[in-house]
Every structure is written in structure tokens, then in C-alpha cells.
Amino acid sequence: MADLKHKGVTDGIIGAFYHVYNALGYGFLEKVYENALSHELKLRGFMVAVQEPITVWYKDVAVGEYFADLLVNRCVIVELKSGVGLSTAHEAQLINYLxxxxxxxxxxxxxxxxxxxxxxxFTQPPEISAKVPRESA
Known part of the structure; x- marks a missing residue:
């Protein structure tokens, strides 16, 4: 089996997700889970940006902005939901963010x-790009 890209980071995020889920259960607003997961990831040593603004560019023109729920270690976007189930629209949203x-x-x-x-x-070269603010030194 091929190595998964950013496996250490994604494994850590998934472990923290289950830790938070087991502690809080189902029924809170998404923001509660976002805050709890962000806190848990930081406790585990991850760098976490919450509601990270990302400007989408098309042919050198800013055409929109969205906010990633969590950006972990500047390499994995985490989209959170707190509904009955995931849909293809949720999956499409994450793919578009990537x-x-x-x-x-x-x-x-x-x-x-x-x-x-x-x-x-998502590994195909994008026709659109975004500018993600980089950490200042």
C-alpha cells in the first residue's frame, strides 16, 4: 500500500476528533466542536489556524473568499459538520477548497x-489558486 500524504498529521487529527467526539457526543453546534477540536489539536502539539481566510484567485483577479474551519500544520484542511450525515455536497465543498x-x-x-x-x-493542477497567509517569522 502506498504511503498516504501527510499521514502523521491526518492520523493525529482523526485521533483528536474521536477523543472530542467521545467526550462531547452528538448535538452541539459546529462551533463548539470546532473550538474543542482546535484546543485538543493544540494540546497534541499541532499548529492550528481557525477560520483561516483564503482568497480565491482566477486569472489574477480575486473572485471570492472562504474560511477553512481548521488549517492544521499548514498542510491539511479540516471541514467540520455536525449534522445527521455527510453528503456529496459536503465532499464537493472540501474538494473545491483543496x-x-x-x-x-x-x-x-x-x-x-x-x-x-x-x-x-486532490492532486490535479488547479486552474484557480488561493493565497493562504503564511506564518510570520
């Missing part, structure tokens, strides 16, 4: 009645 940023790995995590995890990888 396309727009040029990042390759994302996780879709649902704090629903049953916890759900989907790992998405």
Missing part, C-alpha cells in the same frame, strides 16, 4: 449521531 488552495489533503469530519471521517486528496 482545488482553490493547491493543498492536496483534506478531512471531512462529522460530529453526527455516528462519527464520520472522510479523507479527500
Amino acid at each position: 482545488k482553490a488552495t493547491g493543498m492536496e489533503v483534506g478531512l471531512l469530519l462529522n460530529f453526527g449521531p455516528k462519527p464520520q471521517v472522510k479523507r479527500k486528496v
